[in-house]
Structure formats: structure tokens, C-alpha cells
Amino acid sequence: MSATTRSQAIAPYFFILPALLLFAVFSVYSFGLLSYLSLFEWDGISPVKQFVGLGNYWSVIAHDRVFWRSFGQAAQITLMALVFQNSLALLLALAVNRRLRLGAFYRTVFFIPPILSEIVVGLMWAWIYDGNYGIFNELLRAVGLSHLTRSWLAEPATALTAVAIIHMWKGFGWGFVIFLAGLQTIPQELYEAATVDGANAWFRFRDITLPLLLPVCVVVSVLTILGTMQIFALIMATTQGGPGFYTEVPITRIMASMLGSSRLGYACSQGIVFGLILLTVSLAQLRLTRKTRAA
Amino acid sequence: MQTKPMGHGARGTGHGKRNAPTLFVAVLSVVLFLTAGCGKGLKPLSMVRVWYWMTDREEAFTELAKRYHRAHGVPVRFELYAPSDLYAQKVRAAAQTDGLPDIFGILAEMRDFASFIQAGHILNLTESMDRQTTPPWRDHFFPVALALNTFRPGNVYGVEPGIYGVPIDVMNLQIFYNKRLLAKLGLDPNQPPQTWQEFLAVGKLANAQKVIGFVSGWAELWLIDSFAIDYAIHLMGQKKVESTFAGEMPYTDEDWVKALTIFEQLRDSGLLAQGIVTMGNKQAEQLFANGQAVFAFNGTWGVNVYRGMNPSLDYGVMMPPRIREDRPMATIGGAGSSFMVNAASPKREAAVAFLQWLTADDQQRFLLEATQNIPANQHVAAELSGPLAQFADDMSAVVHQRLFRVQERSVVIEAFDKGIQAILIGEETPRQVVQAVQHLKRHEEARHASLHQEAVHATP
Numbered sequence: 001m002s003a004t005t006r007s008q009a010i011a012p013y014f015f016i017l018p019a020l021l022l023f024a025v026f027s028v029y030s031f032g033l034l035s036y037l038s039l040f041e042w043d044g045i046s047p048v049k050q051f052v053g054l055g056n057y058w059s060v061i062a063h064d065r066v067f068w069r070s071f072g073q074a075a076q077i078t079l080m081a082l083v084f085q086n087s088l089a090l091l092l093a094l095a096v097n098r099r100l101r102l103g104a105f106y107r108t109v110f111f112i113p114p115i116l117s118e119i120v121v122g123l124m125w126a127w128i129y130d131g132n133y134g135i136f137n138e139l140l141r142a143v144g145l146s147h148l149t150r151s152w153l154a155e156p157a158t159a160l161t162a163v164a165i166i167h168m169w170k171g172f173g174w175g176f177v178i179f180l181a182g183l184q185t186i187p188q189e190l191y192e193a194a195t196v197d198g199a200n201a202w203f204r205f206r207d208i209t210l211p212l213l214l215p216v217c218v219v220v221s222v223l224t225i226l227g228t229m230q231i232f233a234l235i236m237a238t239t240q241g242g243p244g245f246y247t248e249v250p251i252t253r254i255m256a257s258m259l260g261s262s263r264l265g266y267a268c269s270q271g272i273v274f275g276l277i278l279l280t281v282s283l284a285q286l287r288l289t290r291k292t293r294a295a
Numbered sequence: 296m297q298t299k300p301m302g303h304g305a306r307g308t309g310h311g312k313r314n315a316p317t318l319f320v321a322v323l324s325v326v327l328f329l330t331a332g333c334g335k336g337l338k339p340l341s342m343v344r345v346w347y348w349m350t351d352r353e354e355a356f357t358e359l360a361k362r363y364h365r366a367h368g369v370p371v372r373f374e375l376y377a378p379s380d381l382y383a384q385k386v387r388a389a390a391q392t393d394g395l396p397d398i399f400g401i402l403a404e405m406r407d408f409a410s411f412i413q414a415g416h417i418l419n420l421t422e423s424m425d426r427q428t429t430p431p432w433r434d435h436f437f438p439v440a441l442a443l444n445t446f447r448p449g450n451v452y453g454v455e456p457g458i459y460g461v462p463i464d465v466m467n468l469q470i471f472y473n474k475r476l477l478a479k480l481g482l483d484p485n486q487p488p489q490t491w492q493e494f495l496a497v498g499k500l501a502n503a504q505k506v507i508g509f510v511s512g513w514a515e516l517w518l519i520d521s522f523a524i525d526y527a528i529h530l531m532g533q534k535k536v537e538s539t540f541a542g543e544m545p546y547t548d549e550d551w552v553k554a555l556t557i558f559e560q561l562r563d564s565g566l567l568a569q570g571i572v573t574m575g576n577k578q579a580e581q582l583f584a585n586g587q588a589v590f591a592f593n594g595t596w597g598v599n600v601y602r603g604m605n606p607s608l609d610y611g612v613m614m615p616p617r618i619r620e621d622r623p624m625a626t627i628g629g630a631g632s633s634f635m636v637n638a639a640s641p642k643r644e645a646a647v648a649f650l651q652w653l654t655a656d657d658q659q660r661f662l663l664e665a666t667q668n669i670p671a672n673q674h675v676a677a678e679l680s681g682p683l684a685q686f687a688d689d690m691s692a693v694v695h696q697r698l699f700r701v702q703e704r705s706v707v708i709e710a711f712d713k714g715i716q717a718i719l720i721g722e723e724t725p726r727q728v729v730q731a732v733q734h735l736k737r738h739e740e741a742r743h744a745s746l747h748q749e750a751v752h753a754t755p
Contacts, residue, residue, distance in 0.1 A: 045411055045414050047415075063738070132568055238573070242713070244723075
């Protein structure tokens with residue numbers, strides 16, 4: 001290989017070196033340190049760490065009922081997001097894709113919630129839901145439904161769903177943008193041909209749009225699962241995990257272990273268990289999708 | 296004449312020449328990127344750095360830093376990191392990387408305070424406190440404020456006895472009451488309810504007038520915990536509470552059931568604001584400042600907060616109302632904010648000197664005027680008037696869990712406080728809560744005993 005060819009071969013690596021270094025420092029090294037610390041009982045301050053091996057993992061899996069409860073609650077919000085948030089995103093994308101008037105306006109407006117700060121959104125919705133002076137209760141009273149008024153974020157029956165609604169309101173814009181981009185890659189000739197063959201709107205959606213949109217649906221679903229399971233800032237801005245443990249999610253439990261109980265090693269093991277479950281779910285979903293497409 | 300076409304060789308040579316500068320720029324960029332931020336900045340070597348979290352003191356601290364520099368020639372820089380959760384995380388992270396500033400505070404339990412000391416991060420200030428000055432530095436402070444920064448001989452944490460922190464201000468938690476709303480409910484605005492039953496009775500009156508009775512940031516567990524411990528100590532005495540924390544008495548004791556029953560009574564009285572279990576303290580302060588709530592359980596900082604939000608608010612301050620006639624009411628309080636000196640700092644002496652100056656009469660008077668917080672300097676506190684004077688007077692009735700011989704474990708405290716929230720929303724009874732808490736307490740004690748045994752066996 002000539003010197004010139006060699007330098008041409010090496011050159012691209014120099015350009016990706018900064019990104020690789022960033023990844024190595026902030027991802028690979030961090031994960032390694034996290035895994036190492038998870039094997040210790042450590043408060044994050046003492047110079048001495050006590051080696052407990054897999055004891056922290058055993059505690060998380062076998063004894064930490066609150067952690068698994070928080071996991072189930074995050075999963076509930078995720079399920080609602082997968083069904084309602086993504087359905088709404090798809091419907092709106094289909095509508096906007098039909099070259100509606102003010103399509104550009106809708107594209108902009110629908111993308112505003114995702115770019116707002118989660119804390120600001122949480123505080124805003126906390127006032128809307130407030131049991132004493134909230135707009136939502138006032139609206140209910142105005143339409144003669146005062147018997148339905150309540151403190152939406154403070155009652156066990158409604159707190160988690162109320163938080164889920166805020167999350168879905170904030171999150172549907174991402175799915176909308178991705179679905180819209182996906183819809184615009186589907187060749188129009190397919191729809192024209194189907195129309196000529198007598199297919200109605202439903203058949204065109206079922207037999208053309210959905211199959212060709214499947215890869216996009218997978219991407220949106222995986223992103224929804226990963227993003228929703230890691231919900232945190234919204235919880236802190238609205239309920240702080242209350243009432244009781246009714247809106248606790250895995251990240252708030254990890255924070256509680258780390259800062260509240262000063263159990264850094266245990267918090268690391270919770271984080272790894274949580275991350276491994278998310279990874280497994282994402283890989284399983286990708287595998288299932290590949291099989292479906294192959295079929 | 297044919298010119299040689301731009302073949303591979305010629306093109307390769309040309310590209311090779313063009314690549315060299317590009318490669319150089321790329322490598323230089325990487326090196327610059329990696330080394331950027333490594334410099335310590337152009338800070339004077341003698342500058343004393345202070346990390347703090349109290350957002351209401353930014354201007355006051357900046358002014359004091361300037362005054363100290365003018366008077367003593369030592370530059371001081373106050374660095375604000377808020378909110379307090381973020382600050383606490385930053386201090387811990389800095390402790391792990393030996394990046395703590397010269398002066399900082401720790402927002403942590405006594406156990407963590409001990410860990411910081413044992414890790415060599417906090418200077419023992421006993422010698423400085425006892426130096427022959429007139430008066431000795433330690434005599435400036437409210438005894439309880441200093442006690443919260445002190446480890447006594449024979450402490451369970453194994454820390455060398457001594458004073459490790461300097462209180463800057465003191466606080467306690469009481470009930471603010473809106474005089475105008477009390478009058479609206481037909482009550483004497485200058486005679487707030489003194490007993491528990493009188494207090495609960497306000498709930499019915501408030502509901503009838505569509506006024507919120509009682510607000511507090513009870514989404515924040517420490518506030519709900521403070522209210523609960525106030526009444527636990529009032530009902531069963533401090534010794535029994537301490538015994539429970541030490542594992543000598545179970546939470547399932549009837550006294551604890553009685554202590555938690557007050558929350559059932561509060562819930563049933565109609566006094567509590569809707570959604571109080573998910574109400575942050577900022578929201579509670581807003582409701583009270585706007586004249587929408589009769590009572591607010593809050594701390595001394597509330598005086599400054601309400602002054603800022605509604606200067607015309609007409610309110611008073613009272614101790615939480617008594618249940619037992621034979622026992623006085625106590626309230627949680629002590630050092631509001633304290634600063635520690637980094638034991639590893641090369642500017643330790645300068646840092647101690649600055650803290651001595653900061654807690655001197657003139658500076659404490661300035662902080663009082665600027666921030667309306669009760670100064671830790673009790674001589675200056677004696678000059679107070681208005682609601683702050685009442686808070687200062689009640690410093691003698693103050694208790695704090697950190698002064699108990701053993702502190703309860705955080706995970707048990709969390710279960711206890713979340714259990715109170717469950718009582719308030721009608722999900723659990725006091726008996727169910729104490730049983731769950733005791734179960735968790737037993738589990739935690741067993742786990743710690745096992746860890747201790749393993750540590751002993753591992754020690755050569």
C-alpha cells in the first residue's frame with residue numbers, strides 16, 4: 001500500500017476520533033465504572049467501599065418491591081403512550097400528509113410540545129390539574145360535571161393516568177414528525193394503482209401504508225419505550241413520586257437510593273438491572289419485527 | 296504536446312498534499328478539544344471559594360465578598376448552585392474527585408456528615424471555636440445550631456469529637472396564620488387556635504366559607520416528616536422517639552399509632568388543602584402569600600418569601616397546637632444553613648478567618664436586613680422584631696433528629712413519610728403504616744448487621 005493510499009485510509013479515523021473519544025469516556029468508561037461500583041456497598045463519600053459481589057443485584061431482584069412497583073408504573077405509562085400517543089401521532093401525520101391547507105402551520109404547532117422543557121410542562125399541567133384552583137376542574141364545573149372534580153395528581157386512582165396524559169401531550173410531536181417523514185417516502189404511484197384497482201381508503205391504508213411504514217413504526221415504538229420508561233423530570237415537577245408510591249418510576253427510585261439513602265452501589269445495580277431490561281425489550285422488539293417482515 | 300492526464304498517481308500526489316494540512320487541522324482540533332477546560336482559569340491563588348445553594352442570598356453574599364476583600368485584601372467568590380438537590384449532588388461528585396472548594400455546605404444526614412469527615416473533607420473547627428477571642432467564637436451561636444454541627448464524644452459514627460460546621464442562620468418550623476381569613480371565619484385574629492381540637496374545628500368553618508384551611512409542601516417528605524416528629528415528640532417524649540430510631544422500641548408501639556392518627560384527624564376535619572400530598576412548598580407558599588389559605592406550615596424563610604410575594608399580607612406565627620396539656624410543644628429546627636471548611640484546602644486558615652468575619656455582628660445584621668433569615672449569631676438575633684422575633688424566641692423549644700444519639704435510616708424515614716401520605720389519601724390506616732415501617736426497619740437492621748459482620752471478617 002503506498003503512503004498516499006495509507007494516509008487516505010487513516011484520514012477518516014482522525015475525523016471520527018473526537019466522537020469515539022467522547023463515546024469512550026462518557027459511555028464505555030461510565031458503564032464500566034457503574035458496573036464496578038454496583039459490586040460494592042458504598043455511600044459515595046467514604047474512602048472505603050465494602051465488596052458485596054452480586055448482593056446488590058439480589059436485593060434489587062428479590063427484595064425491592066418498591067422498585068418493581070415503580071417499574072410496573074412506568075410500564076403502564078409506556079403502554080398508554082404506545083397505544084394512544086403513537087396512534088394520535090400517526091393519525092395526525094396521515095392528516096397532514098394529505099396536503100391539508102396550513103400543513104406547514106400544523107407541522108410547526110405539533111412540534112412545539114416536544115421542544116418545551118419538561119419541568120415547565122410539568123409545572124404548567126400541575127396548575128391545570130390543581131384540585132383547588134385548576135382550570136380543568138373549573139371547566140368541569142362549567143359544563144355541569146362538578147361531581148367529577150378532584151385533585152387529579154393527588155389521588156391514587158388518577159395520579160398515574162394524569163401524569164401519562166402530560167407525557168403523551170408532550171411526546172406525540174416526535175412520533176408525528178417521524179411518521180410524517182416515513183409517509184412521505186411511500187411512492188404515490190402505489191396509491192394511484194390501488195385506487196385504479198378499486199381499493200378504498202381503508203384497504204390502501206392496510207395494504208400499502210402500514211406494511212411500508214412498519215420500519216418507521218418499529219423506530220417510533222422503540223423510541224417511545226426507551227423514552228417513556230426513563231420518565232423522570234415530569235414526575236419531579238408534578239407529583240415527586242406521590243401520593244405515597246403511586247407515581248414512582250425507576251429513575252426516581254434510583255435517585256432515592258443514590259441521594260436519599262446514600263447507597264451509591266445499590267443505585268448502580270438498580271440502574272444496570274433497569275438498563276438490561278430495556279435493552280432486552282428493545283432487542284426482542286427488533287427481532288419480532290424482522291420475523292414479521294420476513295413473513 | 297500532450298500533457299500528462301491527471302491519473303491516479305498525479306491525483307494521489309495532489310490529494311496527499313491536500314490531506315496533510317487537513318490531517319494537521321484534525322489532529323490539532325482533537326488535542327485542543329481534549330485539553331480545553333483543563334486550565335484552572337485566571338483565579339487569584341489566594342481567592343477563597345464558597346459553594347452555596349440559597350438563591351435568596353446571592354446579592355447579599357456578593358456584597359459581603361466585596362466588603363471582605365476591601366477590608367482584608369482576600370478575594371472571596373461565592374458560587375451558587377441551585378436547587379438544593381443539584382447542589383447536594385455536586386458536592387458529592389466533587390468530594391469523589393477532590394474538587395471541593397474551600398468552603399461549602401453539605402445537605403445531608405448526620406451519617407453522611409460523618410462520612411465526609413472520615414474521608415478527610417471537613418476540618419475540625421473546635422480549636423478555632425475555642426480560641427481566646429472576646430467573646431470566644433463559639434459563644435456567638437445559638438447552642439442548638441452549634442450542636443447540629445458537633446459530634447459528641449462516644450458518637451455512634453466513630454467521628455473524632457468536635458465542631459465541624461459554622462451555622463450562618465437558624466430556623467425552625469411553625470404555623471403561619473392569616474389574620475384576615477381568621478376574622479372572616481368569625482375567629483379572633485389575634486388569638487389563633489391553641490389546642491388541637493380548636494385547630495381541627497377551623498376546618499369546618501373554612502369549608503363553609505370555601506377557604507383553604509391548611510397548606511404545606513407535603514410532597515416534600517422532609518416537611519411532612521418534621522410535622523410528624525413534632526407531634527411524636529409531643530405525644531410520647533423525645534426519649535421514646537430516640538429509642539425507636541435506635542431499634543429499642545418498635546414502631547408498632549401504640550404511641551406511634553396515636554402519633555399517626557393525627558393525620559387521619561387532619562384528613563377528616565376538612566382542614567387540609569386538596570392535593571396537599573403532591574403540593575410542593577413553593578405552591579403552598581404561593582397559596583398562603585396570596586391570602587388563599589388560613590394556615591401554612593413553613594419555616595423561618597417564609598418571612599422573606601411572603602414579604603417578597605405579598606408585602607401587605609397580615610399574618611402571625613404560632614407553634615403547632617398542643618394535644619397534651621401536660622407537655623409543651625416542640626418544633627423541628629436548628630441550624631438553617633451551615634458552612635464547612637475543606638480540610639484539604641491550602642487556604643484553610645483564610646477560610647476559617649472568613650467564616651469568623653461572616654458570623655460577626657455587623658455581617659449577621661447585614662444578612663438579616665437583606666434576607667430576613669434569623670442570624671445564627673444570638674446577640675444579633677436578640678435585636679429582632681415582628682414574626683422573626685417570635686421564631687427566634689422559640690429557638691429554645693427546638694429539637695432536631697440529628698441531635699438524637701442515633702438517626703433513623705433514610706429508607707425507613709421514606710417509608711414512614713410515604714405512609715403518612717397514604718393515610719392522608721385514605722389508602723392506609725395508621726396501624727397498617729406502622730406495621731409496614733417496622734417490617735422494613737427489621738429488614739434494614741438485619742442487612743446492616745450482616746454487612747457489619749462481613750466487614751469485621753474481612754478485616755485482617
